Structure formats: C-alpha cells, structure tokens
Amino acid sequence: MSVSPTLPAHLRPALLADAAADESSLRRFLQGLPGVDPVGVESRAAALATRSIKSTAKLRAIDLAISMVDLTTLEGSDTPGKVRTLAAKARRPDPGFPDTPTVAAVCVYPDMVAVAAAELAGTGVGIASVATAFPSGRSSLEVKLADTALAIEAGATEIDMVIDRGAFLAGNYGKVFDEIRAIKAACGSTRLKVILETGELATYDNVRRASFLAMLAGGDFIKTSTGKIAPAATLPVIHVMLQAVHDWYALTGDRVAVKPAGGIRNTKDALRYLVAVREVAGPEWLDPFLxxxxxxxxLNDLLMQRRTQTDGHYSGPNYVTVD
Structure with a gap:
C-alpha cells in the first residue's frame, strides 16, 4: 500500500504542492492514490493481532499504553465535578502505585476546558477539547472557528475537530480541505487532531483518501472516530491509517500522529494496537506524541493488568477507581 514508491524524491514536494492547488488537483491526487486490498489489510491485521508480549516487556507496554491515553468524557451529563474527578485520575491514575505514568491528556467539551485546565495546571497532562460542531461536523465554518477559539481561550492544548463527512462522501474534497486548513490556522501552536469518523466512510480507500486529505491540510493527528458511531476504531482501519502516515513520512519527512478512539476497552486490544504501530508505521510512533x-x-483495565504484573496476581476493579 505504499504511495508512488518509484516517484523521484526531488518531485515529491512539488507533487504535494500541486495536489493542494485547487479542487481538481486535489481530486486527482486523492483518487490517484493506490487502492487498499481489503483482504490483504484484514489478513495482516489479524496475523499481527496474534502476537503476544511477555514478562517485563508486557509491563513496559502497559505503561506505554497508559501514557498514551486521552482520558475522555463527552456526555451531555458532564458536570464540573465529573471533570475534576477525571483530572485527578489523569494526574494520579493509581494512587497505590505512585510510579504509574500519568495519561497523555484529558479530553472534554469546550465548556469544560477551563475546569480541566485549572485542575491540571503544571502537571504536563494535556487538555484536549472536541470542537467544530462535534460529533456531526454539520455547521458553518464561522461556528466551527468560534467553537475552536472558545476551547483554546479556555486553555486547550489540543483540538479534536470533526470533518464534514457528507461533503467528503459527496466528493467535495476542497470544502473539507479548506475547513481543516482554516481550523489549523486558528489553532496556531495548538495541536490539531482531525477526526475522520471512519465508521461512516464505508471503504478502506475512503479512509486512505481522508487520511491524506487531513495531512495535506495540515492536521497534526489523524483520528478514527468520535466514539458516537459504530463501528469506531478497528485494527484494519488503523493499519490503513498507520500505512498512510508511514507513506506521508516517506514523502515529506514529517511524522503525523494517529489516534484510534472508541471501542478499545481492554489491555489485550491496546497491546494489539501497539504491535500494529511498531510493525506498520514504525517504532518511532511508539510515543505519546505520535x-x-x-x-x-x-485505563481501568490497564491499571488492573499493571497491578497483576507488579503484584503477581490478578487485581479486580475494587482496587482501582472505575469511571
């Protein structure tokens, strides 16, 4: 699934610049990407999922997974108290084991950013906020920019935006590109995660095109899902996205991060994703930055399994705070 492996290196920057020049160039570039072999990607994902991680390597992998969690609450019933509790867990996931890593970030709605920011000041834990008419993405650009500005002014260090899937599926790639680029400009130094909502994209080819579209427009992350649509993250879809960032790095020298979201609930699944990261994108992506x-x-299951590794016996949910 590599992109134009025979393309001369000196032509690659020009190719990408031309791709973003106008709607027809963007369409030509995205529709000219090599197709994804569904059987091949699903077979490879299934094969890598059978790999196991043993002993001390498993504890290191669990710690790495904990450090990669964006601890999330995105419910209409969210309250300041719930966000404060989540922030406390982010700072100190397992008080009985103070060497447990902190999580990467807490992810909340824009109106809860200030609460999370106050609780996490000086901890190094990021403040992520969904924006741009989450989860549908169906609003005007003006509303999306205002939503983004509200979150950043309140203290967000990362913005998780949603693309307009209707525009994408209608082939209106230029609209999606322009919106991502405008939100990225509004973000400034704040990192931008672009949510593709892969469960609505229908095909692996669409996932690949949407991934490249997001990267062309300046996204710092490509993210699978809002968590509100089924299916959310799946291993084959993540393989496609990891291959896309690997190919992007080969084309540009820039590393774009990846975030699966939704449906990953246990340690076994998390470790399968880490194996996929190493084998498809490369070991450099085994970092919370990427x-x-x-x-x-x-996080609850990761903490229970971590206690199992350190204590030598299984720890149940009574030993960790359960959300």
Missing amino acids: FRFGASSL
Missing part, C-alpha cells in the same frame, strides 16, 4: 488512545474505560 500515538494516542481515545478512551475512558480502557
């Missing part, structure tokens, strides 16, 4: 898990309940 890979995240969008999750809430996943």
Whole structure:
C-alpha cells in the first residue's frame, strides 16, 4: 500500500504542492492514490493481532499504553465535578502505585476546558477539547472557528475537530480541505487532531483518501472516530491509517500522529494496537506524541493488568477507581 514508491524524491514536494492547488488537483491526487486490498489489510491485521508480549516487556507496554491515553468524557451529563474527578485520575491514575505514568491528556467539551485546565495546571497532562460542531461536523465554518477559539481561550492544548463527512462522501474534497486548513490556522501552536469518523466512510480507500486529505491540510493527528458511531476504531482501519502516515513520512519527512478512539476497552486490544504501530508505521510512533488512545474505560483495565504484573496476581476493579 505504499504511495508512488518509484516517484523521484526531488518531485515529491512539488507533487504535494500541486495536489493542494485547487479542487481538481486535489481530486486527482486523492483518487490517484493506490487502492487498499481489503483482504490483504484484514489478513495482516489479524496475523499481527496474534502476537503476544511477555514478562517485563508486557509491563513496559502497559505503561506505554497508559501514557498514551486521552482520558475522555463527552456526555451531555458532564458536570464540573465529573471533570475534576477525571483530572485527578489523569494526574494520579493509581494512587497505590505512585510510579504509574500519568495519561497523555484529558479530553472534554469546550465548556469544560477551563475546569480541566485549572485542575491540571503544571502537571504536563494535556487538555484536549472536541470542537467544530462535534460529533456531526454539520455547521458553518464561522461556528466551527468560534467553537475552536472558545476551547483554546479556555486553555486547550489540543483540538479534536470533526470533518464534514457528507461533503467528503459527496466528493467535495476542497470544502473539507479548506475547513481543516482554516481550523489549523486558528489553532496556531495548538495541536490539531482531525477526526475522520471512519465508521461512516464505508471503504478502506475512503479512509486512505481522508487520511491524506487531513495531512495535506495540515492536521497534526489523524483520528478514527468520535466514539458516537459504530463501528469506531478497528485494527484494519488503523493499519490503513498507520500505512498512510508511514507513506506521508516517506514523502515529506514529517511524522503525523494517529489516534484510534472508541471501542478499545481492554489491555489485550491496546497491546494489539501497539504491535500494529511498531510493525506498520514504525517504532518511532511508539510515543505519546505520535500515538494516542481515545478512551475512558480502557485505563481501568490497564491499571488492573499493571497491578497483576507488579503484584503477581490478578487485581479486580475494587482496587482501582472505575469511571
């Protein structure tokens, strides 16, 4: 699934600049990407999922997974108290084991950013906020920019935006590109995660095109899902996205991060994703700067399995705080 492996290196920057020049060039570039072999990608994902991680390597992998979690609450019933509790867990995931890593970030709605920011000041834990008419993405650009500005002014260090899937599926790639580029400009130094909502994109080819579209427009992350649509993250889809960032790096020398979100609830699944990261994108992506898990309940299982590794016996949910 590599992109134009025979393309001369000196032509690659020009190709990407031309791709973003106008709607027809963008369409030609995206539709000219090599197709994804569904059987091949699903077979490879299934094969890599059978790999196991043993002993001390498993504890290191669990710690790495904890450090990659964007601890998330995105419910209409969210309250300041709930966000404060989540922030406390982010700072100190397992008080009984103070060497447990902190999570990467807490992810909340824009109106809860100030609460999370106050609780996490000086901890190094990021403040991520969904924006741009989450989860549908169906609003005007003016509203999306205002939503983004609200979150950043309140203290967000990362913005998780959603693309307009209707525009993408209608082939209106230029609209999606322009919106991502405008939101990225509004973000400034704030990192931008572009949510593709892969469960609505229908095909692996669309996932690949949407991934490249997001990277062409300046996204710092490509993210699978809002967590509100099924299916959310799946291993084959993540393989496609990891291959896309690997190919992007080969084309540009820039590393774009990846975030699966939704449906990853246990340690076994998280470790399968880490194996995929290493084997498809490369070991450089095994870092919270370049890979995240969008999750809430996943952290609980990681903490229980971590206690199992350190204590030598299984620890149940009574030993960790359960959301």
